[in-house]
Amino acid sequence: MAATPVLDTLPDPADTTTGQAAALRLSTTAYRRLDGTTPSRDLSDTVESHLRLIQSLTRNATDDAERRRLAAVGSEAASLAGWLAWDRGDDGSARSWYGSAIKAAGSAGDPLLAAYQLGTLAQFEADNGNATEALNLTRRARRSLGAQRPAVADAWLSSVEALAHAAGGDRRSADRALTASRAAAETLPAEVPPWPWVFRFDPVKVAACRVTCGARLGLPEWVLGDGTEALATGHAKQRALLVIDIAAGHLAGGRIEVAFALAGRALEAGLQYRSGRIVERVRAVRRSLTSSAPPRVVRDLDERLHGVYL
Incomplete structure (x- = not known):
């Protein structure tokens, strides 16, 4: 039962991660999948123990390339710990873990991972009503990627920007960001998303984001539609x-x-x-x-x- 979702999300063949880092990444992916059916309180201790193991191995690594690979895996695990804390309602711990994830992504030297973690923290801040901070984080994420960012990053970051604008009460800007996100999502291939995304981002996710923005803005016409429940x-x-x-x-x-x-x-x-x-x-x-x-x-x-x- 546990193996099936893990094997469905094996790292991209282009990913050169091997050895310890690859095994630890698979464990992190398994925990991310379990989050959907398991209370976060039951997963948190296991994930934090997993993260401490990664951090110990990273400190003791003698090869710079291996240290960077382990730092990337540690970033993913710290982000998961942040997500679990967010779900528990422990916002202080969530913010701290997300900060650790961003720092570890920097140590890994991977702009895509850094952008992913910055965008995740931006999503958290938008959910908490911190519109300015969320927008600043999405801008940092885009700068981290530069012009050569993958389409899924563009689509996802636009949706995060929409949430941030909605948190700030800016309907027009939220609508523009949602339009950009939907246009980018419609071009994405229907295949396993590139690392570090584990779950597919598609137009359905954009439609759900519009519902959330509408709820924040108090706009029933954005929230209530024929297909809303199906989202x-x-x-x-x-x-x-x-x-x-x-x-x-x-x-x-x-x-x-x-x-x-x-x-x-x-x-x-x-x-x-x-x-x-x-x-x-x-x-x-x-x-x-x-x-x-x-x-x-x-x-x-x-x-x-x-x-x-x-």
């Missing part, structure tokens, strides 16, 4: 986050009953996977409704949230 195709935690965005769109459109029914569905996933990020996003939707006499569906959600500590 929730990722793993359970990703689906829950998208459902929260859809709930926010319904709430912005005045459909309170539907909004909080969806928020309740997302909360179930958040509790099942012990995801602090999902639970806090549900709480944010609840805070956005101010009413002295909320309907029953809202009171039910309040009762379910009471006593939840994640």
